[in-house]
Structures are given as C-alpha cells and as structure tokens.
Amino acid sequence: MYKDKGIITAKQFVDELRRYQKGSVTRRHFLGVTGLGLATAVLGGAMPGFRPRKAYAGLSGTLNFTTWPNYFAQENFDNFTKNTGVNINVAIFGSNEEMLAKLQAGSTGWDVFVPTNYTISTYKKLDLIEPLDLKKLPNYDPASQDPRFLGPGTIDGVVYAVPKDWGTTGFIVNTKNVTQNPTSWKEFWDLAQGPLTGKVMVHDYQLTTIGGALKALGYSFNSLDEKELGNAEKLMLETKPHLFGINSDYQPSMRNGDAVMSICWTNDAKQLHADMPEMQYVLGKEGGEIWVDHYAIPKGAPNPDAAYAFIDYLLTPEINAKEIKFHGAPSTDARCNKLLPKEILENPILYPAAEALAPLEFGAAESLTNPLRAEIMARFKAA
Amino acid sequence: MTDSQHSRGVTALLLVPAGVFFFFLLILPMAVVLVFSFGDRADTGGYAPAFTFDNYLNLPARSKAFVNTLTLAPLGTLLTALFAYPMAYFLAVKVSPQWRVTMLVLVMAPFWTSQLLRYYAWIMILGAKGIPNWLSMIGITDVRLINTPWAVLIGAVYGFLPLMVPPIYVSLEKLDKRLLEASADLGATPWKSFLQVTLPLSLPGVATGSMLVFILLMGDYILPQFLGGGKVYFIGNALVDLFLQSRNWPFGAAVSVALVIIMFVTIFFYMRFVLGKSGQRRVALV
Amino acid sequence: MRYYAALIYFFLYAPIALIVGFSFNSGRYAMDWQGFSLAWYGKAFSNPLIVKALGTSITIAGSTAFLSAIIGTLTALGLERVTGKLRHLFDAFLYIAIMVPGIVIGISTLIAFVTLFNIVNPYLMAAWNWKIEMGVWTVVAAHVLFNIAVVCLLVRARLTGMDRSLVEASEDLYATPFGTFRQVVLPLLTPSILAGFLLAFTFSFEDFIIAFFVAGPNVTLPIYVFSSIRRGVTPEINAVGTVVLLTSLVLLAVAQAILQRSNRTLKTSKTVPQA
Helix, strand or coil: CCCCCCCCCHHHHHHHHHHHHHCCCCHHHHHHHHCHHHHHHHHHHHCCCCCCCHHHCCCCCEEEEEECCCCCCHHHHHHHHHHHCCEEEEEECCCHHHHHHHHHHCCCCCCEECCEHHHHHHHHHCCCECCCCHHHCCCCCHHHECHHHCCCCEECCEECEEEEEEEEEEEEEECCCCCCCCCCHHHHHHHHHCCCCCCEEECCCHHHHHHHHHHHCCCCCCCCCHHHHHHHHHHHHHHHHHCCEECCCCHHHHHCCCCCEEEEEHHHHHHHHHHCCCEEEECCCCCEEEEEEEEECECCCCCHHHHHHHHHHHHCHHHHHHHHHHHCCCCCEHHHHHCCCHHHHCCCCCCCCHHHHCCEEECCHHHHHCHHHHHHHHHHHHC | CCHHHHHHHHHHHHHHHHHHHHHHHHHHHHHHHHHHHCCEECCCCCEECCCCCHHHHCHHHHHHHHHHHHHHHHHHHHHHHHHHHHHHHHHHHHCCHHHHHHHHHHHHHHHHCCHHHHHHHHHHHHCCCCHHHHHHHCCCCCCCCCCCHHHHHHHHHHHHHHHHHHHHHHHHHCCCHHHHHHHHHCCCCHHHHHHHHHHHHHHHHHHHHHHHHHHHHHCCCHHHHHHHCCCCCCHHHHHHHHHHCCCCHHHHHHHHHHHHHHHHHHHHHHHHHHHHHHCCCCCCCC | CHHHHHHHHHHHHHHHHHHHHHCCECCCCCCCCCCECCHHHHHHHHCHHHHHHHHHHHHHHHHHHHHHHHHHHHHHHHHHCCCHHHHHHHHHHHHHHHHCCHHHHHHHHHHHHHHHHHHHHHHHHHHHCCCCCCCHHHHHHHHHHHHHHHHHHHHHHHHHCCCHHHHHHHHHCCCCHHHHHHHHHHHHHHHHHHHHHHHHHHHHHHCCHHHHHHCCCCCCHHHHHHHHHCCCCCHHHHHHHHHHHHHHHHHHHHHHHHHHHHHHHHHHHCCCCCC
16 A cells, blocks of 8 residues: 655655646555655644544445436545445436425435535425534534535534535527627527527526526516516516427537527536537626535435545545546635646636626525425426 | 135135235325325425315316327327337238247337437437438428427337337237138228228227327326427426426325326227227237 | 338337447447447446446346236236126226326325335334335335236236136146146246236336336436436446347347247147047
8 A cells, every 4th residue: 555665756756746636646646655644644633634534444334325417526436435345326316306305205215415505494494404413524624615605504503514516507608609699697588589599498497497587587586576486487488489498408408509508507517618618608697596515414314424424535625626626516615626726726617707706696495495486387397 | 624715715815916016006005196186285395184176176287288198198109000000010911920029029129228218319319410410411401300299209109119019910910811811702802801801800909009008108207308308298297397396295196196087088988999899898918 | 011111120220229339439428429439338337326226127127027927927817716896806906007107106106105104114113223115125016016917917818818628638637726737727828927027027127207206215227327318328328228238139039949949849748639
C-alpha cells in the first residue's frame, strides 16, 4: 500500500499533486506515493476533515442508495465498497414527487437518499426522515458551507439533511437553430407558440413547468394563488399543442435535434454544453429556481451505520470534488471548491454571475405538495 | 374415508393454491382499491378514510385520457389484427410444416428483447435523425412522427404483432383442409371460400389475440409515455401520475375501478359479437 | 404473400437490428455512430447495478414461472373434477386475473400490501423485532397471479382435447390413479406445461409496470432500463438487451430440441396394441 520510495524529489511530488488534483489518481495513491499518508495518519487527529475513518471497521451488508440519474461517480462508490466491504445498491428516480410517493407508500428499504431542499420539511412533517447525528459526520463542516444553502436542511435547529450540491433551473437553447437569443421566460413561452413551434419541451414536473409559466407572467415561482395559477394554466394550455413533448428526459431529444429549446437543470446543461458548445444555458431574466440537493437518511433505514459512513465519505472534500467533476452541479462546500480546477469554477453554467442568481427563488415545500398545482399539471397533460 | 370424500379432498388440494392467490392478490387488493376510491386525499398525499363520491364525480377531469385510450386501444388492436392475420395465414397455410414452428418462433422472438429498448429504438427511428430525416432528403420536409398518436399506433402494432400472430396461427392451423376442398367442390372461388369458411373458423383465434392485445393496450403506460412524449395521455399515464405525482390515492383508485369496469364491459360485448358471428359458444385460449 | 411476410419480418427486426447494432457503437449516444467497439459489453457486465438487476429479474422470472407452472397445472386438473357453481367461480377468477390490466394489479397490490403491512408491522416489531416489507416476493406473488391463469388455460385446452381412451386403457391395466396421472396424463400435458412455463418466464422477465409499483427497493432489469432511458441511454443498455435476446433465443432452441425429442418418443410409445 505505501510505497517505500525513500525520498521523493520535489518534481515528483508536484507531478503527483497535479495528477491527484486532476483526479487521475486516488487520494490513497497520492498519500501513499508521497509518504504523506503515514504523516497524515499521525496528524489525523489534529486536522479536521482528514481523520482516518475508524468507524469503517464493523460495517457490513448492503447500502440502498436512492438518487437522480448521472449524479454520482461510480469510482467513488467502488472505493467505498473496497474500504468497507459494504455493497451499494443504487436506485434512480426521476422526480421528488416519485421519491415522496415511494417513501409515503412505505417499506422502501432505503438507507440514504438525495432530497431537494423543498422536500425536507415535508419529510419531517410526515415523519419519514431521521434527524442526523452530526457526531457521526465529522466531514460535514457547516462553517465551510455556503450559508445560503444551509437553511432547508435544518428544521428548528435540528439537522435533517446535509447539502450535497446546488444548481439552478433555466432553459437550454440550441443556438444553431434558435437565432432569436431569448433571455426571459416570457420569450421562452412566446417562441414555443410561435417560430419554434413543435420543437420546444417542458418538464414533466409541475414545480418547474408551472414555475416557468408563473415567471413568464411575472408571478412568484412558488405562487399558490388561484388566480395566478389559473393564468399560468391558461398559458400552458395555449402552448401545449405547440410543444414537442412534456418530458423531464430532454437530453436525447435536444441531442438529436427533435427539440431546440427546453426547460433545463444545471447539470444537464453542463453535460449538453460540454458535448455540443452550441447549447447555451439561459437563466430567465424574471427569475427561476435555485435548488440544493442533500443527503438524508429515511426513517427505518436498514443499515444506518453504513448510511452515516457513506454520507461522511461522500462529504470528504476530495471525494466530493470528484463527484462534482463528474456530474457538473456546483458544490456548496468551500473546501471542495478549493480543490476544483479553474475551468469548472469559471463555468458560468455551474457558477453563474451574481446578477443572474439574484432573482432566483428556492422552491417552497408547499409548491411541491399543493394539490391544486398537481391537478393543474395533470389537466395540462391530459388536455 | 370414502372414495368420493377422498376424491373431494384431492380436488380441494388441487384448487386451494390458486384460491389462495386469487384471494390475497386479486380479491383483497381490489376490495381495498374499492374502499380507497371512496376516500379523501390526505393533506400531503395518500389516503384519508372517508366516504365520498367526489372521486367518481371528478372522473370527467380525466375524460381526455379515457377518450384517448378508448379510441387508440381498439384502433391499435384492429391494426395489429389486420397486419397479423396475413402473416399468420402465410405461416399456417403457405409454409411447409417443418419450417412452421421455427418461423413462428422468429415472429415471437422480438418479444424477448426488452420492450423498453424496442420502444426506445422507435424513438430514434421516428425522431429527427430517423425517418423524418430520410423523408426530407427526398423533399418531404417538416414531418413530425414522434410524440403523436401515429407514433403510438405504430408502436402498438410493432409491440403486439408477436402476440397476435400465434393465436391466429393456431386456429388457422387446426383448420380442416377438407372443408376448403368441399367448398371448392361446391363451386366457391378461393376468395369466397376464405370469407365463408376460413375466416369464420379462425375467428376464435382472432378473438383471443385481440382480447390479449386490447387488455395490454388499455392499461399501457410505457407505450404512450415513450412514443407519445407526454402529448398522448392514456389512462395508464393518468394512473401513474395520480400515484407518483399528485399522490392522490383515492382518485387513482376511482380511475382504476372505472378502467376495470370499462374493460369488462367492452370485452363482454366484443366476445359476444365476435363469437356470435362464428357461431361458437366457448373460448379456448389455444 | 411471401413478400408481405418478408416485409413483416423486416419491420419486426429492423429496430432490433438498430439496438444490437448500436451496442457496438464506440460513441456514447445512439444514432451517432462513431466506430466499432466491444467496450460497452465489458462496461455493462462489470457494472454492478446492471448485473444485480439482471440477477433479480432472472430470480423473479424463474420463481414465477416455476410456481405458475405448478399451481396452474394443479388448478387445471382440479377444475376438470368440478362442475357447476364452483367451476364458474374459478373460471370467472381466471378470466378476471387475465383481464385486469397490469397497472391496476400493480397499484392494487401496492395499496393493499402497504395498508396490510402498516397494520401488522407494529405487532411484528414488538414481538419478533422484524418487519414485513415489499420485496422480491411481492413481485413474484403479483406475477404468479396472472400467470396461473395463463398456464391453467393452456393446460386445460390440452386436457379437453386429450384422448380419454388412453386414460381408460391405463385404468383397465390396473394402474393406480396416480400412476395413470404420472405415466399417461402428465407426459401428454408436458408441452402445454412447458409452454406455460416459458410464457410465464417471459411475461415476468419483461414486466415493468407491476415491478415498478411493488418491488420495494429492488431493481429489476426493466426498471433499470427505464430509469436509464429516462436520462439518456448509453450503449451499455443495448449490450445488455442484445445479450438477453441471444440468451433467450438459445434457450428457446434448446427447449425446441427437447420438445422435438419428447414428441418423437411420445409418438413411438403412443402405439397401443389393439386388444
């Protein structure tokens, strides 16, 4: 494990450091090859966040992890399994509503899942989620987290979920086919009904689709006002015949040209833009959504020890950085940001300018659970 | 134990396992669904005990889904039957006996690829880089195939042809060729023989296949979801959304009950009609 | 007519050719051919999620087929022995089991079991520190329901068409009822039972909608494919699909061969000398 290389030259050290920072080698390799590993183990107690995980001993069995698509680096999971012997079973979901539905139906058998900010208070209300024992999560350092993102996970002073990453909801435009250069939600819906008819998609998700309609009309993303929702529904119904599809799975259609514009999330935008630079991500002028995804443990998790070890492992800044690099949603953790290369930190899709972020709203719990909004979405789909 | 008691004991033993399954997995769940259909939606979703007809009164809110399904499902079944019949006829009558089973199996084999993957292939074929692309190369531009009812119909025929062919094949194969000889002897043209002898005698097979495909289409969720892209909304989509999006269990239960009733009624009348025509009383599945 | 058949075969297999073809695509996105590569096969089968999903699906389908074949045959045999109201009742249930759409079975089973578990679990926890939960067994149970009806109908069709004189001859030759069953009836029923087994296996393996609702934390292959398709398929899925298809075709060829052999021996043993 630890190579006995004796003295390592400065150049070799820097080379290894670069390789480690780029993610080409694992931390273990880096620490081992440079001899820092031993030193680290000794200093471990004194350096927060670098403590060797004694709790990894005594873990067994399987961990059931529920998350969103393309949202984790398999390599990190394999490492965890290697270190702890715990097998990771991953279930992939399409929306928060589905996760809520499954948890409400009970006996999911999940150990760790990834709720978005606006669901956490609902989970607590329905007693579906465990308060987190922060002593078991030493890698979680609230001080290094962006304070904007600490709110939703803590209810009445008790932490129920820890931030994983954050992002925004805007829309993606294929600038090769779309020359109008839309910058607002109003233009999104107008273009959908007009010149871009038959080629625009909206999400199969009431929060963002109704939200997008509300923003176009100048209302709040989270409005529950019947009149405002009625107007939003009217806009949606007017546009429906012109839409290409109502689908949260928009990447394939954007890639093969069936659609040229769609409501879009940060990480998908990053993946699309990376492969096809003509794909531009737009945050509507009127506003939109800013969201934070968390790690949380549902009540009745079958393997809580593994759950805590797993979350703690994923919150380790180096591991977290690797995750970010893979899925492209920006990090809430300053320690993590320090480990990311400049191209990522300066990517406007992941880290938009402050002015673009200012009008964005966090989704509200009631927006997700409100039956009127759900029914409007259903009527919209059935129309 | 007397002989008949022994015999009854054996019969009971034979029937109890199925009985257990029918009770716990059919009767009990359907009863629970019925009860739920009269309930209220709990605040954040789920079921709250109540007794109200609201859910049934609210069914018209999904009328478009019912209409869509009740037009496209029978249409899809009909189209599948129309395409399947000549194929089954070819296999049963025109192919030499030693190749028949192999070729029949080849018709069914596509069924053994994941249906999800096959529909996904159609998304590609009907999408911008597929058929519309080729059509635009010969000058027919601006064709939208995917996310339309046509896509769903094509998908239905594609998906269910392998299921429709075997029952029709079986009933055609059992056909006594001497009847056709007799018909010819009596002066009928081949076409007339077909209409008056072959077709009526093969109707049970058509009925079986159609019933199977109709049932699958009426409850389908994947087909309209993939090939309709949210723009073709079936009862199946409405149900999935009610349970996974709005989490309105009582309304979902009411829609389920409505679906089951509609199915029973349509199948009952269909069987009456089709079997009445062929003059047969009982349906054998094979 | 031959051309029509050829056209149909083309129609059926073109999309499959597409799926299989793109499993060899070195690029990540289908419809975007970037060269030939076997890499995805390696990736697919070293992907623990896929392997686990495949295993789960095979387990469920195997159990379903096995149970359905047995119970369906038993039921068919039992129904031969009853008449009147009981028979009509069972007939009705068999048809209902087939007629109720899978989505309703999935939903109703979910609702019923969740309600049942919520009532029963507090007692189980208190007494034995154990909860009953949705899992592989719930999927198998829901699948078996439908497939019992399928097998039963297949076997019954065979039973009604069976030559009674063979059974009578066997009894005349002093065979016990069970002996008659074992040596005369069962071999004649075997093709139907086998067909039922295969059909049940297929339906169960392919099923998405029922498993989607009642599998709990388990992921079957269709569920895995569904969640991948929702956010962009990689050719890994194509690779898995291709392998599954090939395996089924091979299994079918094997089943065919076995059936041919048993048919031939049956034919030779069917010649009962005239008394």
